[in-house]
Amino acid sequence: MAETPVGFSRSTEDYLKTIYGLESSGGPALTSAIAEVLEVAPPSVSGMIKRLSESGLVEHAPYRGVQLTNAGRRAALRVVRRHRILETYLTSKLGYDWDSVHEEAERLEHAASDDLIERMAMALGNPQYDPHGAPIPTKDGEIEEPETIALVDVAVGEIAELRMVGDRDPDVLRYLGALGLKPGVLFEVVGRQPFRGPITIRVIRSTKKDTDQVIGNELAQLLHCLVTEEEVG
């Protein structure tokens, strides 16, 4: 049988990926933040941090978080590439909905060989973005830094393109899907209620062209957009 593992352990890979995600939203990754994402107790994180830093994958400043080393970042990006290629493949080739691929990819990312991932990427024509609009790192660890802002920060009157949404919550994704709000949709922000109220957008390019959508503040924080022009106003 001889089940040769394909990289680090499932657990190690998920820690590295999580730390990468937290770092890319600025600053070092804190123990409690890692614990929350991975749904484990903080002391479990402290323990893993010790092992990771002994393996040279992170640097640990006690009481102030961890940072990936180059080796750690490389390993993390390999997992991210696997995850995103898998999500794209499952969606494009096996009819998965965009709200159900994440869970499957979360497991397969630790079992699929590089060879399999590259075959899938090839079969897909080397896609640059996953079904949620997230950039796919290249084989040698290059990743596009998206210059998007949250819908909540787009001013009224501006025209923007929806570029990326978080892939974690299937319910959110199903809801957005029903509204036709997927990456690529172009819209104008036509209204915003005060006191963190909802935002109204008018869809310009999409399957649901020319409809207005009212989007709650919390949801609007999850929609990452690229502002393309400013309306004359």
Place this chain on the structure above:
Amino acid sequence: MAETPVGFSRSTEDYLKTIYGLESSGGPALTSAIAEVLEVAPPSVSGMIKRLSESGLVEHAPYRGVQLTNAGRRAALRVVRRHRILETYLTSKLGYDWDSVHEEAERLEHAASDDLIERMAMALGNPQYDPHGAPIPTKDGEIEEPETIALVDVAVGEIAELRMVGDRDPDVLRYLGALGLKPGVLFEVVGRQPFRGPITIRVIRSTKKDTDQVIGNELAQLLHCLVTEEEVG
């Protein structure tokens, strides 16, 4: 993150699959046989057997081996189905050679959900055999018992069809592939040397039609054939 496992642990599933395989070549599965297949030490097998029988997956007669319970057999067949569907999918849809799919499937079989497996099966048109000719169990655990015999046991003058070859050894598979010896090939046994000597076959239907192949005794034990007719002689 919340990596929900899809079945039993990787280790448990490989034990169940191994026990299933040993049982189907007759009698109870012995500790040492399991240890050899899984490449672990015998005491590790004793330990796992204890856990498996506490979980009701096997019955253990101390010093004389284990047998799968119904629950154990069901679980084993689910893993076998996953494995064989995966091998078929990788071969048919992603251009894998038949000698490299086994290792990949050995890992993916523990990470792929039932949903994914059924989608792959669907995309393949619900195949009945994997690339090595092994029967694929149905979703509800039915499996065809192949009535094949080893080439080594086919008499000179008989016509037989190659039906199934072991999937474990990539080198053997590469060699057979180069000879054009894949499931479906029809041939006549035209000679056999004494003292466990090689067997000569004449290929009747295949890409390498009308060639003679000399096959060593050991290899001939791995080729499972269906005798179709007897030559007039």
Place this chain on the structure above:
DNA sequence: GAACGGATTTAGGCTGGCCTAAATTCTAAT
């Protein structure tokens, strides 16, 4: 029926990865 050899199990130990409870450290407010 005793003894030998091989198979198996038991005993004891290790690592990874998780947990809770307790101790420590850092920060920020007084």
Place this chain on the structure above:
DNA sequence: ATTAGAATTTAGGCCAGCCTAAATCCGTTC
């Protein structure tokens, strides 16, 4: 400067799965 509260780490424990060394059992042979 103290100190309360939150975050973090340390201490100590548990389970799955592996290992080696030692004990035990079983079938066979004498």
